[in-house]
Amino acid sequence: MxxxxxxxxxxxxxxxxxxxxxxxxxxxxxxxxxxxxxxxxxxxxxxxxxxxxxxxxxxxxxxxxxxxxxxxxxxxxxxxxxxxxxxxxxxxxxxxxxxxxxxxxxxxxxxxxxxxxxxxxxxxxxxxxxxxxxxxxxxxxxxxxxxxxxxxxxxxxxxxxxxxxxxxxxxxxxxxxxxxxxxxxxxxxxxxxxxxxxxxxxxxxxxxxxxxxxxxxxxxxxxxxxxxxxxxxxxxxxxxxxxxxxxxxxxxxxxxxxxxxxxxxxxxxxxxxxxxxxxxxxxxxxxxxxxxxxxxxxxxxxxxxxxxxxxxxxxxxxxxRDGVIATLPQAQAMIEAWRQHGARVVFTNGCFDLLHPGHIALIQAAAREGDKLIVALNSDASVRRLKGEERPLQDERARAIVMGALRDVDLVVIFEEDTPYETICALRPDIIVKGADYTEDEVVGGDIVKSYGGRVVLADLVSGRSTTSIVSKMKTAPQADTPSGP
Missing domain, CATH: 3.40.1190.20 (Ribokinase)
Structure with a gap:
């Protein structure tokens, strides 16, 4: 601060x-x-x-x-x-x-x-x-x-x-x-x-x-x-x-x-x-x-x-007021203060629509890579463009509050673009963490981070866990019988 x-x-x-x-x-x-x-x-x-x-x-x-x-x-x-x-x-x-x-x-x-x-x-x-x-x-x-x-x-x-x-x-x-x-x-x-x-x-x-x-x-x-x-x-x-x-x-x-x-x-x-x-x-x-x-x-x-x-x-x-939710300029000020104390800043991103064990595993893995963890969330408009009109299930504020409540998360920012590239350029994290379903060359912003000496880390995923699969199961699950009237 x-x-x-x-x-x-x-x-x-x-x-x-x-x-x-x-x-x-x-x-x-x-x-x-x-x-x-x-x-x-x-x-x-x-x-x-x-x-x-x-x-x-x-x-x-x-x-x-x-x-x-x-x-x-x-x-x-x-x-x-x-x-x-x-x-x-x-x-x-x-x-x-x-x-x-x-x-x-x-x-x-x-x-x-x-x-x-x-x-x-x-x-x-x-x-x-x-x-x-x-x-x-x-x-x-x-x-x-x-x-x-x-x-x-x-x-x-x-x-x-x-x-x-x-x-x-x-x-x-x-x-x-x-x-x-x-x-x-x-x-x-x-x-x-x-x-x-x-x-x-x-x-x-x-x-x-x-x-x-x-x-x-x-x-x-x-x-x-x-x-x-x-x-x-x-x-x-x-x-x-x-x-x-x-x-x-x-x-x-x-x-x-x-x-x-x-x-x-x-x-x-x-x-x-x-x-x-x-x-x-x-x-x-x-x-x-x-x-x-x-x-x-x-x-x-x-x-x-x-x-x-x-x-x-x-x-x-x-x-x-909202946990650790910040605007981009506020996040920049926070990061500058952290760095003056020698902190290594870690960055990860995603929609994080329904928080599940796979998300928790990714957040925990990211937090282990440095001293401070920033999570960037796709805005509601960004999620709709990526996932379709039925998503997100929770609005950006709700997703940010849930994410900010996690012990390992130090700061949450919301970005409007389809990718977090501009956010990464503005925040200049030391480390980017993504799931192992990516290759290092596919990680958005990885080239920027590596250009100033940072690195990209690919974390192991929890198999079978995704918001899309959860939504699919909810849609196909058999409906309970509705009790008939007297």
Missing amino acids: ISDFIFGRVLIIGDLLLDCYIHGSVDRISPEAPVPVLLRAKHSTVPGGAANVAMNAAALGCTVDLVGLVGQDSSAREFRKAIGRQPNIDPGHLVEDADWVTITKTRVLSGRQQIVRIDEEPSVVIPAAVQERLIAAALAAMERADVIVCSDYAKGVLSDGVLQAVIRAANQRGIPVVIDPKRRDLTAYKGAQLITPNRKELAAATGLPVGSDTEIHFAALAAQEQFGGDVLVTRSEEGMTLLERNGRMTHAHVPKSEVFDVSGAGDTVVATLAGMISARADLRTAMVIATNAASIVVGKLGTATVSRAELSAALKSKID
């Missing part, structure tokens, strides 16, 4: 904010004007903007270098104090300027209801000399970075010059760059590997509608043409959509959760993506995990983070 990933070092550069919260209760209306009177109870501050990305990445277990601009005011001192609560963040690359006003957003709340927000921010363009200091700080921190995040809140830190210098230097060093964009023209982000616009930002940048999956697809293609990398679109309650440079489109549905506050959810997403990339996870796996992180953070009030323990528990709970 997420607790087993080894996260790297993330460099985050962007607009730094201080989020302040004034909490209290409202019991009356002011006699001076028709406005509520808040009886103040407490005041709290947390880092916001790019600093919230840093807090989220650090909470997951990343080591973070933070680059941004603060003033020499009381808000800057409060900001440094707030950042200092997270030991995984190195604030040594912050740039301080006496003429800059530290950006502050103050929210006044009664219970969970926000009454008003008060913003304080400079109205000046960052001078060229300060931009050069920002570039120098980013280049210094880049020397040990595994991934770079540019968190653009359109407050001036990520100017054309800063962006170009950071992206150019990252490309020279082979460091992936993730952009949380705010610009209408995405060409400024050329050279980055990934951008993460929400629907509103994607529509503004492309001028295209973004209501349906199809519209999202075309808008993401248009965005891709502007900057040349992968596009991950965050879609609130509809989850996320990833368009990779190879043209592959993947959707991830967000787990249901009670939504209290969406502020900062995008920061959690980009931080989780960066953390997973630093741990060498693929983008599809990173996206699935990021959707789960987002579903947790929107259930919290205000600018918040998701801890490694919270995310691990949520992912485990999601898989454990």
